[in-house]
Amino acid sequence: MTDNTAQGFTVPIGPQHPALKEPGHFQFTVDGEIVTRAYVRLGYAHRGIEKAAEARSWTQNLYLLERVCGICSHIHALAYSLAVEQLAGVEAPPRAQAIRVLVAELERIHSHFLWMGVSAHEAGFDTLFMYSWRDRETVMDLLEGLTGNRVNYSANLLGGVKFDLQAAQADSIRRGLDFLEQRTRHYLDVVSNDAMFLQRTRGIGVMTRAQAEVMGAVGPTARASNVGRDLRVEAPYAAYRDFPVRMALDERGDLEARFEVRIRELFESFRLIRQILDDLPPGELGVRLPRRIPAGEAVVRLEAPRGEVYYFVKSNGGDRPERLKVRTPTICNLTSVVRLAVGHQLADVPMILAGIDPCFSCNDRLVQLYQEETGEGRSMSWKDLRQYGIDFYARRQA
Amino acid sequence: MRKRFGTMLPDICRSLFRRPATGDYPFVAAVTPERLRGRLEWDPAACTGCGLCAMDCPASALAVAVLDRKARRFVLQYHLDRCIFCGQCVVSCRQGCLRMTGTPWELAALTRETFVTYFGDPTDVEQVLAVKPEEDPGTPG
């Protein structure tokens, strides 16, 4: 109301808002119920992880980076391990790679079930929310039984994995997967046939293939718009070379397609995990890496549940990285939210936002400076920023 | 299948006659898996006091005090409240002295002091405490 009317009626969502489980700030200018302008501001969960990584040893960073994301924790540790192994010029043994992929796929199942619940909740379909989260417990228990932890599995080591897969675990995973597969089939039926739910998903937030390519969408969000982007297929890493994946694509590009693509990916994950359990290669679980990693630069790209994760690691030959850069899929997909929300009803906005499976603390690694008077962005050189910091603290202490 | 209303009807009908999926945790003990990574345990027999465990710990939860390397007198200080249960120390220890146990896994306590454990011979521990009562590796910078 305090905004001038020329700009319209703006609804602020976040940084604290029931629709967001993490802090992010969105402003939607609405005309009645129709969104006419959308704006996003990030940076509330900036934790300085990249800088902190420069102060820790190669081994310690494994666990720091696992905490970049609370849900796809394994994929970050895996990306980092692969990058460090690449720098050291070693490769983890096949059995270790297969176990890494196994955990990554279990994590994907966990993440997609979680996402399905959250999105259903945004649409006010709490029954689907409760049931999908109930069933998610199954896969979390499997991960706990396999790795010893429910969330940050810490399965990776530099050069391998921590544990082996035994017959008992393999059996419980198979049993769990049977249950999950049956449930997933049911959920596929629900999201593609429930008349009420389809009213909230069909034709909502349509992103065409061209748009998806221009906006650089990644992961299931892009695949729902028929962009064939899946690093497990395009640039297989770890054990995906030996255990190929089929890409799930959809050409509709709306929320329904995003639901269906993710659920079809679940089936692919079930198949892949069963195959890995059947054909687990024998051998060692890891190779030892030196404490000092040879100088060089490495780039690793992996397919996280939400899309492409990008890691850049630079070593100067010391016992800790010189520079580390992480790019998570949410930052690539957020553009699409801001673009797609315009023209939709306010009620659809949380659904569109949830449709990309956002993870704010994952992507909060950039800092944007605003001049308070104009609200415009401004860039600072490193020297200026350093001086600004010194002045800031000097002012605060004075 | 065709587009229809109430696709979740079978679920809710079944749930009417089923116990809640929620566990009765505080009243009924929760079953934990065999591999659960919980509290750390130290077996001094083979320890060489190399300190690799403390060096690799990402949370600065471990510190090794070497009293007498020849006589194998070591004290391992373990901060349970800092431990993130990643299990790196277990892997780092070449002598296999460390192990994470799943029982007991209810580790909450009301005071911070209860979280600090000193592993080692009681007299050695006393000696360590006498020398450095507030030894604290701190968090890495």
Place this chain on the structure above:
Amino acid sequence: MNPLAALFALLIFPGGLSLLAAGLVYEWVDRKLLAGLHNRVGPRWFQPLADALKLLVKEEVVPEGVNQALFIGLPLVALAGALSAAVYVPLAGLAPVHSFPGDLIVVLYLLSLLTLGMGLAGTNTLDRFSLIGATRTLTQVFSYEAPFLMALLGAAVVAGSLSVSEICAYAGEHWLILTQPLGFVVALIGLMGKLEMPPFDAPEAHTEIVAGALTEYSGRGLAFFHLGRSVELVVGLTLVAAVYLGGLSSPVWFAVKTLALLLVMVGLQALLARLRIDQTVGLWWRYGALLVLVQWLVLILIQRS
């Protein structure tokens, strides 16, 4: 009726305190059943009471820029409206405390006071979520109110009276759910709309607009609105059960029939995803109103012949 008996009926039983207690019990049943359908545990029996007490003892924050009298008065009006509506319906299977020809219309208006109060309370504040919520609340009133009213009028037509007690007496001999099934469906779903239950909870969709019209309310005002809704749940269930489910002849039948209705409503809540506000309006005017008109047409044809 002597004044003492009237006061007792208004303040203690069947209106007043016992009605508030019944409201809390029905709210608990609603939440517990929904939790059961979700395979959850759900609240313990005293949770609604605890919620209400907690809110009542809390400080009421009056935000800046509101009309204070309205901000404090509207919750009272809303609760009072719901409580007074109870006087005209056969609570606990007993005859209505007060009755006069045409009281059906009065009951329906009194029941709307709660929604109206919430809508006005939302527009009274400067909060954007409240304003959007209030707009949605008031929009929704215009969608379900007319079909709901017309559905109940269908019963009034066959009973030949606009008095709740006479309609109930007629309904005691005829199960209107069999003769007017369409009216029953519209009335039941209309009641869900009145109570802003899912799938008609767009006005308070917390993933979009926090708590809708009530975002700025805390403490006593919020407690009154919540209590008002609980009371309205009981009164609404009583009304629909009495009219369509063969009357409420005894407290046992009252409990059985209203709880059965509540079970159906909870089932619908669990099965349906939230509708957007445009979809709600579309649903009511495209299907709700149409169903009632078909019902009326049939009634008129039968009465003629």
